[in-house]
Amino acid sequence: MTRVLTPLQDKTLAVLRRSGEPVVFDRAFVDELVADVREAFDHFAERLERHPDRLFVSKHRLSSVLGCEAQAMAPDDFAWSPATATGQVSHRAIQLLVNWRGEPTPVDLVDEAMARLADDDHSLGGWIAGLSPGDESDLRGGAVERVTRFMEGFPPLDRRAHPMTEARVQWPMDGAVVMSGKVDLVIGRPHGHESTKLIIDLKTGWRSPRHRDDLRFYALVETLRTGVPPRKVASYYLDVGEADVEDVTEGVLRSTARRTLDAIDTYVALTLGEREPVKRPSRACTWCPLLADCAEGTAHLAVGE
Numbered sequence: 001m002t003r004v005l006t007p008l009q010d011k012t013l014a015v016l017r018r019s020g021e022p023v024v025f026d027r028a029f030v031d032e033l034v035a036d037v038r039e040a041f042d043h044f045a046e047r048l049e050r051h052p053d054r055l056f057v058s059k060h061r062l063s064s065v066l067g068c069e070a071q072a073m074a075p076d077d078f079a080w081s082p083a084t085a086t087g088q089v090s091h092r093a094i095q096l097l098v099n100w101r102g103e104p105t106p107v108d109l110v111d112e113a114m115a116r117l118a119d120d121d122h123s124l125g126g127w128i129a130g131l132s133p134g135d136e137s138d139l140r141g142g143a144v145e146r147v148t149r150f151m152e153g154f155p156p157l158d159r160r161a162h163p164m165t166e167a168r169v170q171w172p173m174d175g176a177v178v179m180s181g182k183v184d185l186v187i188g189r190p191h192g193h194e195s196t197k198l199i200i201d202l203k204t205g206w207r208s209p210r211h212r213d214d215l216r217f218y219a220l221v222e223t224l225r226t227g228v229p230p231r232k233v234a235s236y237y238l239d240v241g242e243a244d245v246e247d248v249t250e251g252v253l254r255s256t257a258r259r260t261l262d263a264i265d266t267y268v269a270l271t272l273g274e275r276e277p278v279k280r281p282s283r284a285c286t287w288c289p290l291l292a293d294c295a296e297g298t299a300h301l302a303v304g305e
Contacts, residue, residue: 003156005155008152008153009152010155011241012154012155012236012242012243013155015243015245016187016198016200016245018231022195023194023195024194024195025228025229026250027193029250033223033253033254034223034227036257037224037260040261040265041175041176041177044176044177045175047272048271048272054174054175054176054177055176055264055271057178057260057263057264057267059218061263062213062217062260062264063214065263065266065267066263066266067280067282067284068277068278068280068282068285069266069270070277070278070279070290071289072267072277073277074288074290077289081135082135082138082139082142083142085139086142088124089110089113089117089128089139089143090110090113090142090150090202091165091166092113092116092117092166093112093143094150094165094184096109097109097150097151098157098163098165106144106148107144109147110144110147113143114128114139114140114143146202146204149238149241153238157187160189161189162188163185163186164183165184165186166182166183166184167182167183167186169183169221171224171225172224179220179221179224181221183199184202185199185200185201185202186200187200188230190226190228194228195229195231195248196231197230197231198231198232199218199222199232199234200233200234200236200243201218204237205239207237207244211235211244213259215234216252216259217256217260218230218233219233219248219253219256220260223253232248233246233248279297281297281299281300282300285297285298285300285301
């Protein structure tokens with residue numbers, strides 16, 4: 001039976017679908033890109049030869065290091081709350097939706113996602129299992145809203161397009177430095193050297209230049225991992241039902257490789273204590289755990305008041 005799309009779904013499909021000729025990147029460019037990054041990683045490994053731990057680089061680590069280095073190197077005091085867990089629960093529910101037989105409601109999906117996460121051994125599972133009725137209600141309500149918005153605005157996913165949710169990406173397999181991440185949604189089945197994949201992050205709230213940087217990082221890791229760049233990357237904003245789409249090009253991959261290697265070089269230097277972290281005050285100072293003892297951050301926020 002043919003599904004009738006909503007106006008929002010039609011609009012989303014129009015900007016995400018492939019148009020024009022198939023995208024095939026020059027093999028010499030891809031080989032050169034992979035060789036350049038691998039050479040840089042070999043140098044990082046030499047510098048980290050006596051360091052006991054492997055350095056894992058995520059999109060968040062990159063953005064943090066290129067922002068305030070002091071904040072990036074501060075101990076992580078993350079704690080779960082209904083606000084921080086809503087994204088995890090809604091993403092798990094959307095993952096179930098993609099592979100669910102029949103037509104489940106958002107509530108069905110969220111309840112099943114929370115039940116499955118509560119059974120996990122990870123910290124989130126233990127936190128969900130011990131929720132008070134009020135916090136559980138807040139978490140369920142926020143997740144149901146996000147899943148509902150996704151179902152209203154995103155076209156149904158054809159299984160022939162090999163959709164994957166919460167798809168893990170990593171490069172290289174091992175070594176002193178490893179880039180890794182988890183992509184909200186990947187669409188597109190492999191087809192030789194043709195770029196078929198579409199990488200999507202689901203977002204709430206305001207647009208940010210950082211969102212494109214995050215997606216470009218995923219595009220770089222996918223290229224290094226498979227030897228075939230994705231064709232597009234997109235941030236899908238659930239609150240407004242709009243997708244911010246960017247074509248992946250040689251220029252995008254080159255600039256992303258430079259940004260990534262510069263950030264890793266800084267991260268290695270700070271990890272080895274080769275220099276002191278630089279403080280770069282910004283709006284992020286508002287949520288920084290170091291703010292109470294940071295004169296630069298306090299002064300920056302005072303100017304903005």
